[in-house]
Amino acid sequence: MSSQPQAQDLAAETDPVSRRAAVVINPTKKTDVDIRALVDEACSDEGWAAPLWLETQVDDPGQGMARQALEEGVDVVIAAGGDGTVRCVAAELSGTDTPLGLLPLGTGNLLARNLDVPVDDPAGAIRTALTGTERRIDVVHVKVDEAVDSDIFLVMAGLGYDAVMMGDTNTALKDRVGWLAYVDAGIRNLPGKPVRTMISIDGGTPIQRRLRSVMGGNCGKIVGGLEVFPGARIDDGLLDIMTMAPKGGLGWLNVVAGLLRRGKGRGTAVEYFQCRSAEIWADVPQDFEMDGDHLGTASRISMRVDPQALRIRMPYGKKDPAILTNPEP
Ligand SMILES: [Mg+2]
Missing domain, CATH: 3.40.50.10330 (Probable inorganic polyphosphate/atp-NAD kinase; domain 1)
Known part of the structure; x- marks a missing residue:
């Protein structure tokens, strides 16, 4: 040789x-x-x-x-x-x-x-x-309905009414009141009824809710700098889940109140969960999107975080809001 x-x-x-x-x-x-x-x-x-x-x-x-x-x-x-x-x-x-x-x-x-x-x-x-400097970030594997192969997202996934609606949000209003504009877009775009949905967090006993939207987040920000998941980190091995459940005549007002309280308090109009995996079943197929791409409808999705599975190049010297730590050692 x-x-x-x-x-x-x-x-x-x-x-x-x-x-x-x-x-x-x-x-x-x-x-x-x-x-x-x-x-x-x-x-x-x-x-x-x-x-x-x-x-x-x-x-x-x-x-x-x-x-x-x-x-x-x-x-x-x-x-x-x-x-x-x-x-x-x-x-x-x-x-x-x-x-x-x-x-x-x-x-x-x-x-x-x-x-x-x-x-x-x-x-x-x-x-x-x-x-640039190199970091490791989490990826989230997603299985939709009976699909054999899993897909991934890096930012967020949504079932039901969700951030895709951001595209239609009134920008001036959004600047002034943030989250309220997001909800306003929802009210104008998607009249309809909440859907009975079961959610199992980390394989636990499923909880039942009547929901308009379930979102899974790997990092906090969506379009317009809005933080859907306050404090979410892209490298902590945790998946953030948010549910929105307007109900009754004051339904959306309850959602707004829940968002302003960031899910704290007694109501279930808005709830946040942190987990490693989640499984979601909706009674009726719902619109489904990942990282802003509409991918049809789905009635069952499972999500599982794969901690720090992806190396990524980032700018030097930036204090990164998604990670909340300085990438510079
Ligand atoms: Mg995380």
Whole structure:
């Protein structure tokens, strides 16, 4: 056997040119700047090899590309797209030692916002992906109805009326009263009745509620900087659950009161739970979304947190609101 492969292996450890990024890009996202040129230039500036470009497709929104990137042994996989692309790439990277970088090209960019990754500065986001500090975050596995395979989310999942409604929220009102605007959007959008729902927390005896919405959160913030789960941390191995149950003539007012009290007090209009797993059954199929992507309807979902399963690149020196600790040691 020749000694040449050994020499190459040695070079791989010492030569910075051997470092390489893969970029899983959603080609349907239109940008003002030439993203490919920016990434190519940043890699070249850092002394990295030319990046591996992989485009997502309608029938494979990121998983296959992330798997290919792992097979090629790249040093970081950058998800260039919206939260959907991030979710698909993260599903493959979780449980591996290969870190995820974020190049936000979507409108929500929920995970990036929670981690303070720049959402309107592509060059800054690319720099962060290549040379940022590395942290481990939790991912949440989700099984929907009778599905055999589990999916993951990184920010939040919602069954019933939930944060998808944020898109229709009156922005001026939201600035003034925060949560009230969220509820206002719900009242205007989704007339209808609460649905009988059972919830089992950490495998415990199911509790029964009449709910409009159940949300699972891995971190606290959704669109507009609203904190759905106050104090939720993305690396504590805990899943946050919130339920909303308007009832009676003053139903939504009770929900508002519950939100303002952050679930404390006697009422069950708003309840919060922290757990490692949760199972939820609704009597009637409900709208279902993960990380802002509407994924049809479901009547049964189970969620399980996988603590610190995903390595992720974050900006240096940012005190991260989702983690609440300074990433700098
Ligand atoms: Mg948590």
